[in-house]
Amino acid sequence: MPPTRRTRQQPLSHGRIVATALGLLSRVGLPDLTMRAIGTELGVQQSALYHHFANKQAMLGAVADEILARAPRPSTPDEAPWQARVQERCTQLHAAVTAYPDGADLVMSMWAFGMGGQTPFDELSLLLREAGISPAVAPTAARTLLHFVYGHAYDEQSHDVAARSGILTAEREPSDFGTGLRILVSGIEALLP
Amino acid sequence: MPPTRRTRQQPLSHGRIVATALGLLSRVGLPDLTMRAIGTELGVQQSALYHHFANKQAMLGAVADEILARAPRPSTPDEAPWQARVQERCTQLHAAVTAYPDGADLVMSMWAFGMGGQTPFDELSLLLREAGISPAVAPTAARTLLHFVYGHAYDEQSHDVAARSGILTAEREPSDFGTGLRILVSGIEALLP
DNA sequence: ACCTGAACACCGTTCAAGT
C-alpha cells in the first residue's frame, strides 16, 4: 500500500510536474524530492517524468524558476532612488527563496549551472545600468548582490536544518541581512562617477 | 579486477582518510567522491571508514578544513591598511577553494552546516574588529565577504562543469572577482565612524 | 579495537513493451 497515491485525472505536463514538485519540496525538502516521490504524488511511474524533462536537473531548473517567479513584484516606484529599488528587489528575492525548504540551495545551484534563475540577474543588471553604473561593471555588481542574497539565505536555511539535527551553529541576528545589503549598496554607490 | 586497489601498509587514520579523499577529489570531483571509492583507494572496505568518521558529512567537513588549511598564509604585514589585509585574505581563500574541483561547493556547504570552515570567519571577524568596525557589525561584514568569496568561486567552478556538459553560461571576466571584492571593501569602509 | 563481507533501503536513468 503506497503512502500517498493520487488517481490521475489529467495528462502529465511541465506545469503540473513543477507544481507537484514545488508542493512536495515544501513538505519534505530537497533530499527527499525524488523522481519516485513526484511520480507517486502524480499517480504515475517515475519513468513517465522523463517524457517531459530530459533529466532531474532540468526539472529542478524549472522548479527554481517557479520559486523566483512567485517573488512579489516591486512596489517601489520607478522614480525612487536606485538604492531603494535594489534593496527592495533583493529583499523580495531573499523572501522568495527562503519560502521553500532548501530553496536557496536549489536556486543558487541552478543559476550557477546555467539551468534557471537568469531573470533576477538580468533585472538587477538593468536596474544598475539605469542607475549610472557602467555597463562593464553592472553585471559584476548584480552578481555580487545575488551571491549575497542566495548565500545568506542558504546560510539561514542550513542553520535550520543543522539545528534540527542538533548541530550547533552561530546565531544569526534578524538585522543581519539588512546590514549586509547596506554594505553592498554603499560599495556599489562608491563606483558611481 | 578492481580498477585501482592499493595494498594497505599503514592502519587507517583521520589524516590518511582525509589526504586520500583530497587526492581523489582533485581527480574525480565531488559527485564521484564516494565512500566506496575512498575505501578502494585505501585498500579497505567502505565500511571501515565508519570506524573513523560518524558519517560521510563529518568526513567531508574534515576535507573542507584541510582545503582551507592549505590556503597560503598572509604576506601583507600587520601594519598594512586593513583594506589590503582583507583583500589579500579573501583572494587566498578564493584560490584555496578553487584549487580543488567543487571545492567551493564543499566548503560553503560544510561552513553553512556548521561542520567545518569556521577559521576564515573567525579570522576575518577579528581583522575587521581591529580595523575599527563595531563588534556588533564585524561578524556580519565577515559573513558577507565569505558569501561573496565562496559564491563567486562556486559560480566559476559550476561554469567549468556546465561547459564540460556543453551547457552555455555567461562568460566571466577575470577582473570580476577583484571588482566585487572592492565593492564589498568600500561598503564596509562606509560603516567606519 | 579495527576491519571484513554481506546485506538493507534506497537513488537516477534506460528501455522494451503496451495503449
Place this chain on the structure above:
DNA sequence: ACCTGAACACCGTTCAAGT
C-alpha cells in the same frame, strides 16, 4: 505520443562475524 513495468548500475549506512 505517452506511459508502464522492470531492470541496471549505482549510493550511504548498518551489523554480525572475524582477528
